[in-house]
Amino acid sequence: MPAKLLKEVEGEVTQLLSDLIKINTTNPPGNETEAARFLAENLSRDGFDCEIFESAPGRGSLVTRVKGSEEKPSLLLLSHLDVVAANAEEWSVDPFGGVVKDGFVWGRGALDMKGMTAVEVMVLKLLKRNNVKLKGDVLLAATADEERGGVSGVDYLLRRYPEKIHAPYVLNEGGGSAISTGRRNLYVVQTAEKGLVWFKVKAKGVPGHGSMPDAADNAILRMSKVIERLGGYHAPVTLVPAVARFLRALAEEDTALQEPLSRLLANPKSSVQVLDELSEVATSLREEIEPRLKMTVAPTMVRGGVKENIIPSECETVFDCRILPGQTVDQALTLLKGLLSDIDQDRLTFEVLQAQEPSESPVETPLYNVISRVLGEFDPGCGVAPMLMTGGTDSRFFRKTGSVCYGFFPRLPGAPYERIITTEHGIDERVSVENLVFGTSVLYETVRKLMS
Numbered sequence: 001m002p003a004k005l006l007k008e009v010e011g012e013v014t015q016l017l018s019d020l021i022k023i024n025t026t027n028p029p030g031n032e033t034e035a036a037r038f039l040a041e042n043l044s045r046d047g048f049d050c051e052i053f054e055s056a057p058g059r060g061s062l063v064t065r066v067k068g069s070e071e072k073p074s075l076l077l078l079s080h081l082d083v084v085a086a087n088a089e090e091w092s093v094d095p096f097g098g099v100v101k102d103g104f105v106w107g108r109g110a111l112d113m114k115g116m117t118a119v120e121v122m123v124l125k126l127l128k129r130n131n132v133k134l135k136g137d138v139l140l141a142a143t144a145d146e147e148r149g150g151v152s153g154v155d156y157l158l159r160r161y162p163e164k165i166h167a168p169y170v171l172n173e174g175g176g177s178a179i180s181t182g183r184r185n186l187y188v189v190q191t192a193e194k195g196l197v198w199f200k201v202k203a204k205g206v207p208g209h210g211s212m213p214d215a216a217d218n219a220i221l222r223m224s225k226v227i228e229r230l231g232g233y234h235a236p237v238t239l240v241p242a243v244a245r246f247l248r249a250l251a252e253e254d255t256a257l258q259e260p261l262s263r264l265l266a267n268p269k270s271s272v273q274v275l276d277e278l279s280e281v282a283t284s285l286r287e288e289i290e291p292r293l294k295m296t297v298a299p300t301m302v303r304g305g306v307k308e309n310i311i312p313s314e315c316e317t318v319f320d321c322r323i324l325p326g327q328t329v330d331q332a333l334t335l336l337k338g339l340l341s342d343i344d345q346d347r348l349t350f351e352v353l354q355a356q357e358p359s360e361s362p363v364e365t366p367l368y369n370v371i372s373r374v375l376g377e378f379d380p381g382c383g384v385a386p387m388l389m390t391g392g393t394d395s396r397f398f399r400k401t402g403s404v405c406y407g408f409f410p411r412l413p414g415a416p417y418e419r420i421i422t423t424e425h426g427i428d429e430r431v432s433v434e435n436l437v438f439g440t441s442v443l444y445e446t447v448r449k450l451m452s
């Protein structure tokens with residue numbers, strides 16, 4: 001029989017999330033202090049002493065902990081309080097109304113990631129209410145500025161107050177959802193994330209009149225070669241360990257996937273054909289898997305020209321490049337510049353706007369083992385696999401300090417092979433009340449088993 005869900009927290013965790021969504025923490029400007037104060041007040045009713053650290057006025061992060069006996073390493077439950085912007089006109093409900101209807105809590109941040117904040121706060125309260133004897137400290141941090149790079153949030157806290165926030169184990173966003181397959185549910189734990197390089201290429205030319213194109217040297221035409229070269233680049237397939245494990249688990253789930261995925265695992269070079277076959281099983285599968293097999297480059301902004309009849313002397317394009325664990329920012333830049341070596345080098349400049357190295361945590365850890373065990377108790381027979389995330393989270397700051405970090409917000413699956421990341425940052429972002437209860441139950445049991 002599956003483990004019992006904590007149905008009794010349903011009302012409380014739902015209300016908590018609804019209240020959090022009502023505090024508009026769109027970043028920029030963030031205004032996370034208001035949400036941090038709300039949580040501090042809420043937690044104080046259960047006897048918690050919270051501290052709020054502001055990196056700048058209004059940019060507050062909340063930290064608190066339940067003390068343990070120091071026989072085990074501590075665990076941090078991490079979340080961020082800021083959200084991305086929402087255009088109310090596109091939504092079917094007020095994105096900051098905290099609406100609860102049809103079994104869902106609706107609003108910006110429901111998934112990314114106030115839903116997990118509410119679940120983590122609930123877990124902390126339950127540890128205290130149930131008087132769980134902890135062998136290590138359980139920390140909670142709800143931080144500012146994740147959506148704009150974390151410099152005013154986790155990065156600031158780790159630099160200024162490491163003793164308040166650092167822990168050898170960290171649970172954060174980015175994983176925990178289940179993929180419904182042919183046979184059972186496969187839960188993914190985010191153990192790694194890609195790195196990024198945002199860079200700008202500027203092409204120079206000689207200006208002229210639009211009516212006499214041959215007398216000019218059109219920077220837009222030069223840039224079009226750059227865009228084609230970089231945007232059309234197919235990086236070689238590299239199977240990193242987390243992805244190989246994920247694909248092996250997926251192959252076990254569905255007989256239709258077994259044969260093509262085994263071929264891919266045995267010979268990564270066969271990926272093009274295998275991905276074509278996978279898209280026949282489900283389009284989303286190809287879209288999910290392909291960027292996890294290689295470095296990607298995408299042009300995201302283009303600017304050039306000022307007037308209809310002037311051939312511009314400058315055109316610039318911003319590219320978003322994502323690199324796999326094991327690759328470095330420097331390697332990527334050398335490779336990308338090399339791709340442009342035959343396009344008038346002296347007329348191109350290259351500027352790095354932002355760079356983050358990839359990060360990963362080992363999979364063979366007590367925390368991962370407990371997660372697998374607990375998921376098996378709540379969803380007997382389910383699969384559990386590590387997952388490489390194509391985007392980035394605050395986990396990378398902790399991984400740099402040596403902490404084991406996993407993205408794990410436990411959620412039941414939607415439709416078969418539905419996207420792993422669905423309405424995060426999207427219109428009508430929402431989380432089901434059922435998943436708030438499931439998430440609280442699984443996370444509570446994970447923390448209890450690991451720490452007591």
Ligand SMILES: [Zn+2]
Binds near residue numbers: 080113146173
């Ligand atoms: Zn997030």
